[in-house]
Amino acid sequence: MKTRSEYEIRDMVRRLISERIDEVSLDDSVSLLEGSSLDSLGVVELLVAIEEEFSISIDVVTVDLESLLSINGLTHHLSILMDQSNGG
Amino acid sequence: MTRGALIDVLARHRPQNKAVEMGEQLTSYEELLDLTRAIREQITRSAIGPGPVVVADDPGAGACATIAAAQALGRAYVPLSANHPATRIQQILAAVEPALIVQSDRTATRMAEALAGRYPLLTISSQLDNLSWTRSPEPEAGYASPVGADIAYVMFTSGTTGRPKGVPVRTESLMAYLGVAMKRFGVRPGDRASHFFELTFDLSVHDIFVTLLGGGTLVVVPAGQRMLPARFLREKEISHWFSVPSAAESLHRLGVLRPGVFPQLQQTLFCGEPLRWPVTEAWQVAAPSSRIVNLYGPTEATIAISHYVVPRRRSRSNDVYGIVPIGQVFEGQHSRLCSTPEVGGQPNRGELWLSGSQVISAYLNAGNNRDAFAAGPDDVAWYRTGDIVERDGHGLLHFVGRMDHQLKISGYRVEPAEIENAIHRAFPACRSVVVRCDRGKRRGLVAAIVCVDGDRPAASAVREACAISLPPYMIPAHVVELALWPVNANGKIDRGAVRRQLEEHTGPEVAADTGAKS
Numbered sequence: 024m025k026t027r028s029e030y031e032i033r034d035m036v037r038r039l040i041s042e043r044i045d046e047v048s049l050d051d052s053v054s055l056l057e058g059s060s061l062d063s064l065g066v067v068e069l070l071v072a073i074e075e076e077f078s079i080s081i082d083v084v085t086v087d088l089e090s091l092l093s094i095n096g097l098t099h100h101l102s103i104l105m106d107q108s109n110g111g
Numbered sequence: 112m113t114r115g116a117l118i119d120v121l122a123r124h125r126p127q128n129k130a131v132e133m134g135e136q137l138t139s140y141e142e143l144l145d146l147t148r149a150i151r152e153q154i155t156r157s158a159i160g161p162g163p164v165v166v167a168d169d170p171g172a173g174a175c176a177t178i179a180a181a182q183a184l185g186r187a188y189v190p191l192s193a194n195h196p197a198t199r200i201q202q203i204l205a206a207v208e209p210a211l212i213v214q215s216d217r218t219a220t221r222m223a224e225a226l227a228g229r230y231p232l233l234t235i236s237s238q239l240d241n242l243s244w245t246r247s248p249e250p251e252a253g254y255a256s257p258v259g260a261d262i263a264y265v266m267f268t269s270g271t272t273g274r275p276k277g278v279p280v281r282t283e284s285l286m287a288y289l290g291v292a293m294k295r296f297g298v299r300p301g302d303r304a305s306h307f308f309e310l311t312f313d314l315s316v317h318d319i320f321v322t323l324l325g326g327g328t329l330v331v332v333p334a335g336q337r338m339l340p341a342r343f344l345r346e347k348e349i350s351h352w353f354s355v356p357s358a359a360e361s362l363h364r365l366g367v368l369r370p371g372v373f374p375q376l377q378q379t380l381f382c383g384e385p386l387r388w389p390v391t392e393a394w395q396v397a398a399p400s401s402r403i404v405n406l407y408g409p410t411e412a413t414i415a416i417s418h419y420v421v422p423r424r425r426s427r428s429n430d431v432y433g434i435v436p437i438g439q440v441f442e443g444q445h446s447r448l449c450s451t452p453e454v455g456g457q458p459n460r461g462e463l464w465l466s467g468s469q470v471i472s473a474y475l476n477a478g479n480n481r482d483a484f485a486a487g488p489d490d491v492a493w494y495r496t497g498d499i500v501e502r503d504g505h506g507l508l509h510f511v512g513r514m515d516h517q518l519k520i521s522g523y524r525v526e527p528a529e530i531e532n533a534i535h536r537a538f539p540a541c542r543s544v545v546v547r548c549d550r551g552k553r554r555g556l557v558a559a560i561v562c563v564d565g566d567r568p569a570a571s572a573v574r575e576a577c578a579i580s581l582p583p584y585m586i587p588a589h590v591v592e593l594a595l596w597p598v599n600a601n602g603k604i605d606r607g608a609v610r611r612q613l614e615e616h617t618g619p620e621v622a623a624d625t626g627a628k629s
Contacts, residue, residue: 060571060589062556062584063521064554066338068554084345088342
């Protein structure tokens, strides 16, 4: 699997989110459900797009959704998953 | 079962059994009964006039106790949501003229503007250990409420006129439903049942009454977990699940419905939207010990009026359009299909009409407007659902579609006209058409707009305008400007073509939904 830096992951997460909302800027720490126009359906579509883009699986059975659903939360979680996938 | 049954039954359950679980807050049946009696005492000791009790609270023990107290006093309850805009809440208050409002101090700040006014306001502390009058009742301040003494609750749904529409459900109707639901889908002590639905969604009535009458534990699903409730289902060891199919669709889409992932589930009920077979089969694999029941029913028919117990295999007879049948109406209720040229003129297909003890006879404050009701050939009053349904050779009903433009968003009924009116009020130079998109990048509720002059509103401005009067589920996720409306042969806007254009087209005539003025 391609190795990506946290900076690249954050940048890609921002891009995938920006394709789905129309806020000009979004604070990295703000909940996507509270701070953006993303609704629950939009969140699911975003997670599907992230899984495809990063070739990983986000296990919503175990993950804490409330801490996941921000740019910071997604970046952090994806960084861990990418590290694990690459044997880190 | 009689009115006041809930409080009587609460007293018969084991006092130390858990009645309601909301996060870390656990409320036993004894504590719930004490709170119910305390609320009832406050109301009976005060100078409260006739009329319904408004429940201005999030789901939880406080709301359950308020509802049980209202029921014991022979008053209807009317739920409000702290997530809804103040103007909408005030429209509802004006429509029902409540005797009092009961809120919790968890929702008090969020609802302060909406609840400002003249109605007595009783506040439950977040620890459920104190009741206080935030606004005391005034002697002889009672207002005439249009909600009669025979009404159990009033739910407000989206209305084509631009105002929420009140659906008053009689106690007789609720009792008829509970009689069937307790027998067919009941819970028992030791069962852990989900409380998925907001109080303003009538399926919450099932959550509360069926669980508490049965002596089970009602486990509140946190709002942030409703869209993807997998972790909740496992960690809370839910045995009885009830939700809209959207929740299962989301889990299926993310590949969560793996074999045996929900081993503890014994019963799953779905209602509020068409239930797709692929999702149902995936749920069967994920919850192998659970039976699955597809329920159907408009708010006007009291929670649900038909059901279909999903067999282990789909077949040609139960899979007509890739959708699980809505089955057969409950015993004592009646259905007929009214066939018209609009629905294709096929013999077994038509608009579904409903009648029986579960069906309302009029909307609140509707006056002589009875467009949704019709007299059948037998002079019985029927409710016209607007749903197009087929009846197969086994007598099973299959949902086919809608006769009008009504949409469903996470089970909520949405009349596009209500949203289009809100946009037009804010931006008179713009015409809008609101559709639901299920493909492409713009999914969910999408507003297409065409403006007659150069002053185009930003997408964010359109959504802000909607948020003034509409609940969150009615605010478009996307706002897209079109150059021209696609029209049909009669010159009318072709909504299907608008939807297809939004789902498929990325060309230049569809402006990017960036909100930029162009």
